[in-house]
Amino acid sequence: MSEQKLAAEVRTEFGKGFARRARMAGQIPAVIYGHGAEPIHITLPAKSTTLAVRVANALLSLDINGEDHLALVKDIQREPIKQIIEHIDLQTVRKGEKVTVDIFVHVVGELAPGNVFNQELTVISLEAEATHLPTSIEVDIEGRSAGEHIHASDLVLPQGSVLLTDADALIVNISEATEVTDEEASETAAGASAEAAAE
Template sequence: MAEKLNVELREDFGKGAARRLRVEGRVPAVLYGHGQDPVHLSLPGHETALAARNPNALLELALADGTTHLALIKEIQRHPLKRSLAHLDLIIVRKGEKVEVDIPVVLTGEPVAPAIAVVDAQTLTLSVDALNVPEQIEISVEGAEDGLQLFAGDVTLPGDAELVTDAELLVVAVQIPRVEEEPSEDEEAAEGEQAEGGAEESSEQE
């Protein structure tokens, strides 16, 4: 289901124009793809921020002249401190075509204690239907034991998605955390004596 946004064409460009838009509570964006010239847009800030919580959200962009475009978010730029939306790159998509997108990996369940699950690949690149992009890839580690390794080729993909990422890429590893032992009092005392001995030898040589 596409998120509908009422958008406006932008005629002023540059950092100053973009800054003014953001002050007005809007987000500057550029739309491109399918051989069309880039179209500069102004998006409603609040609605766009809600839609952008899903980085692969499908957007229906409605212009004042009645035309609409279906698009996916290609890149998000955020304010370095406020983390608010600063600019969006949008790519036009059409029904029936496939696109390559990075889908977040999310773990469910808990492995057998004291083992923990470590995510080595935060996303997997999939080729999917442009109008049916999954929000995430869920991998269950419920009851998994120490030593389990899951590679990209082992992951069950949603729908008719196809794996683009290397199938041999390690995605999740279940392991028992290693705890470094603190030195005992005897070891600390021995290290202290060695340090003192070295200092005395240095003094004698001088």
């Protein structure tokens, strides 16, 4: 995943009042921490930042007073109703550095007919190079049938990545589809109608 370049400004004001004014001016308050250094409080351009952080574990290349800073998005606070970004926590990283991240697992492919799958785990933890973080991991269920299980150890990870989630953790469980007969469906519907009438 390539880094997104953004221009940042150092800020010296804090608190809800400043945050509100910053957002009205099209800026998002943020803080960069890590490597034992003092946190750097900044503001980021709202529009381009919102686009840049749409992917999980976004990597940002920040220009702060002419200095380049590489940072990984660790946490985003959003306004609960409108989902507007209110604040971003960033972790400073270096090229070649390994970091721990949570990655979404996406199921792809079609099962053998008459089967269904249940995804038991949607996120796994990996250690990967900060500048080569995967946006997601795919698990292929093409042609699989009932009784098969896919564990974390079965996932195909990007080169250089190390699985931190328990290797025996169940990712996908495949079973036979349970068919509902017309008679059972009619009985269920009749029962629901009787309950509704009684109420």
